[in-house]
Every structure is written in C-alpha cells, then in structure tokens.
Amino acid sequence: MMRRFESLLLPLRLSWRQLRAERARLLAAMAGVMFACVLVFMQIGFRAALFDSATSLLSAMRAELFLLNPLTTASFRPEPLPRIRAHQALGIDAVRQAVPVYMAQVTWRNPENGTRRTIQLVAFDIESDAMGFSGLPALADALKQPDAVAFDRRSRPEFGDVARLLEARQGTPLPVQIGGRQMNVMGLVDIGPSFGADGNLVLSETNFRRLLPNRDFSSADLVALRLQPGADPADVQARLRALLPPDVVVLTQPDLVAWERRYWEEATPIGFIFTFGSLMGLIVGMVIVYQILFSDIASHLREYATLKAMGYSNGYLARVVLSAALVLAVLGFVPGAVASAILYDVVGSATFLPLGMSWGRGALVFSLIFGMCAAAGLLAMRKLRDAQPADMF
C-alpha cells in the first residue's frame, strides 16, 4: 500500500520540482490552462443560462401536472387544446383545481419613448393559486379591474423602466398601449425573460378576452392542474392518461420544463454552438499544454535517458509526465475558476442571463480540463521514446 502510494507520489514530486524550476514556462502553461478553463466555463455557463431562461416562465408555475397539445413544440408558440379537457380532469378526485392558461404575444408600446416590442401575455384565473409568481397575490384584486395587467419586473429594459414610472404615479395605474388597446399596469410580478419572450405580462382570463376578442375561447393553450395535498403526481398522471383522449399529453412540471428545453436543445443550433465553443477552448488548451510538456521533455532528454540508465522504468517516467499534466490542470483551474466566477457576475448583470457558479459545474469543468491535460500528457509522452540510455555514452 505504502509502496503504491510512493510510486505515484515520487513522480509527482519530481514533475513539480521540474515545473517549478522554470517559472516562465510554468506561467505560460498556467495561462494556457486558465484560458481554456475560462472559455469552457463561459460557454457552459451561457448554454445553461439560456436553457434556464428559456424555461423560466414554466419553472415559475406552481402546478403539479399540466395538459398540453402534443403538437406544441415550445411554450411561446402553443397549439390550442380543447378547454373541456380541464373540466374532464376534475373528474378525478385527486385533482383539486384545473386552471386553463392562455398565452399570446402582442406588441407593447414603451411608455417612455413610444417604441414597440413584442411581449408575452400569460392569462389565467387570477384567484387560483396555480401560478405562484411572486408579487401576484398582492395584485389579485387589482387585476380583476377591466384592462388591468401586471408587468414582469425582470423583463428586458427595452420595454421601459416600468418600475420607476409606476412609483412616480404613487399608486395609480400606469396606462400603456398593449396590442392596440389602452391597458393599465397595476403592479409588478417576478418571472424573468426567456428565449421566446423578452418580457411578460400577467392578466386575468376576462381581460385577455377583451384584448384578443377574436380568439376561440373554447380552447386553451395549457391547463395547469393542482392536486389534493398528499396525492402522488405520477399516479394521477397515469390515471389522467387513461381518462383523456390522445389530443392532450399529461406532463409533470419537470416533464414540461424538459419538453421546452428539448426544443431549444434539439430544434435550434444553440446547444451545438456552445458545445462547439467549449470544444475549441479545450483543443486550444490541449495544444498549449502539449507544447509545454513536449518542450520540457525535449530539453531534458539527457536527464530522462540518465534516469532510464539508472533503472527508472518507462512507466515511472510516463507517470512523471502525466503528473506534470495534473499539476498544470490544478494550477490553471483554480485561477480560471475564480476568474470565471467574477466574469459570471459581470456578464450576468449586463445580459440579464442567470449566470452562476455551482459545485457541479466546477466539477464538470475540472474533469474536462483534467482530461484535456491528460490527453496532452499522453501525446507528449511519446517523446520519451527518444530518451535512449544506450546513446548516452
């Protein structure tokens, strides 16, 4: 046991002493690994943030089960389903509430400068507790008034600084032109922008009908189901599937979020772009580390040959090279992770994307960086063959 431990520790120590002896080369290698590290962190971070934001509206909904038209590919472009399915679902005891949700995209005229921009409408029975958007319960009564809406405070700034304008009106509603109709913004809720929508408005079913009188109101875009306390969602899901005709699918909330996410991952190039970006970062990093390790071996060829003559095995020297790769991975990763955490903050506040460092992501990037360095080490190791002890004399 002790022996095995030493056979790993001694090569590691030798490689560290060798790396340490040439500061400039070590710093160059560290910078290379750090560069790759930051690149991968940013690409993975953007990717996750975009997918998270794509599903922010659905994640904010509080219901346990959802009914959806199976042809719906993404929530910003829903296919209608018969509203009657909501009532049918109530036929199962465990279903406490069935709330039809209506979604549409309309234009919003910026109350500050008059520019127009598309905004997402989310309409449902405000009195139900199916949505759970924060800030909504306080506005429930106000939204019952004709032409009342609530504005998502995390919408992109291009919609105007609604929070400031509302405050300036000291409790009276803010009139805004929405979809060619004068509506009143009563207050603010918290949802978050997504890929499909830069901003959100929440309103009652009735006001939605006023705004879009041409919609067929025998159909809804989504039905949110709240279950009785203690009911098992998987069990109710199975019973609903058996009960309802095949023109609706029954999804749990994680299913629904995954459904939406799969659209962005598979039907758009976004996932590929960021995977490709990460891969490029890893390749550049690997080339840098390979160059450093290779030139380290090349310039110490006599020493390596001497060690072979003294009875050091090829395996031992291979462990020295791989240890050097490991040391570089760690030395480059630590500052790279710190720099990425800072960049996440800076970029996150500039783009309104939910960028954040997590242990899981750190572990993922470290294993990628470690793999990158190990691959570089394995490539550089071939140079060890040139260390021929017989040519030393």
Added chain:
Amino acid sequence: MTDPVVLEGVSHAFGEGELRRLVLRDVALRMAPGEIVLLTGPSGSGKTTLLTLVGALRALQAGSARVLGVELAEAGEGQRLSLRRQIGFIFQNHNLLGFLDARQNVAMTLEMQPGLGERQRLARADEVLAAVGLAEHRHKPPSQLSGGQRQRVAIARALVGEPGLILADEPTAALDKASGHEVVSLLRGMARQRGVSILMVTHDPRILDVADRVVAMEDGRIVSAPPAGRD
C-alpha cells in the same frame, strides 16, 4: 564471490544488410571482484558499445555475458531494468538533473529501492556526499558547482545505491588534469573501500595509473588482456 563480469564470444553489429558493420568481434573479458579495469583504444574500436552491453543498456546479439550473476543473453527488458539498478553509472558529462540540488540528485538513485523512507534516503545521500567531500555543497544545484564537484556528485549518485559494479564512460573528459585525477582517485578509493569493481572507458593517459589492469581494444577486438584473477 563470483566474478561480476564474465563475457564470452560477444559480438555486436549495427545496421542492416549492406550497411551492417561489426563493432565487436568475439570479445571475452572477465573481471574479478573489486578489480578496476580501464578500457582504452581509438574511437570506433567498440569500447563504448562493450560498456553499454555490460550495462544492460542494449540487447545482447551474440555470445554470453554474465553481469552480477545475470545472463544477459536470456534477459528481457524487465530483467535488464532491475540489473541496471545494481549498477552505478558515471557518464562523460555529469548528467545531473538541473532542477534538483546535489543531495536530491544523489537520493534519486535510492527512490527506486523499496523500504526506504525520505529521511533515510536523504541521510544516506548526505553520508556519501560527505565521503566525496561535498558536505557543505549538498544544497547547491549543479549550476553552482564546478566541473570537478559535479563529477563528484555523479560519483556519489553512482555509489549511494551500493552497486555491485560501476561503469564509467570517460569521466575525466570534461575536467582539467588536476581535478580529473582527483576525481578518478576518489572513485578508486571509494570503490576499494566498498569492494566494488569498476569498468572504465577512457582515452585519458593521465589516469591509467589508477587501474589494476588496462585492456586495449582495436577494431572490435581485445588486443591485450592479461587474464584477471590469476596474479
């Protein structure tokens, strides 16, 4: 005690086909325990090739070579590797690791020996460095040592593992006369004390006096080799 080196009918060639060139022809050589043998001869006479064969750094092509009791004609790479750990090598250039100080360089020999802790390794390195007169220089890297001092570190490195045989390739080539002779005398003294045999290739006529026996080679053959162990 068996003889550390027994060569019989050793031949060696480099190259293939038309370019095949015989560098050793039917060489026989026997070294007695503790004997110091100098191998001389013009360049290209095959003495360095002979040294690499005895040092298990090349595969034996023809003949029989018993080094420290191991028959090299039948030895695989693994056996040759473990044999090399029982041999102390001293090169023309010191070949010390530039990023290690003197005692770390010497301790490198001991890192392959099982059952030794770091403290024991460094203690033994210090002992041998003191024996070669470098006690106060043991924390210096090779770049801060003179040529003679570096070669003395190399001697310490070769001796610290208590080898059964020392192979040296022109250890004085990079040194001036005084330090060259000093280094070789030191090597001889330490080998005598420990009863280790030395096979040394040299061009240097100034150091022939340290040898028990001088073997001259020419054209891949030994031209003067009074039999060892009979006087």
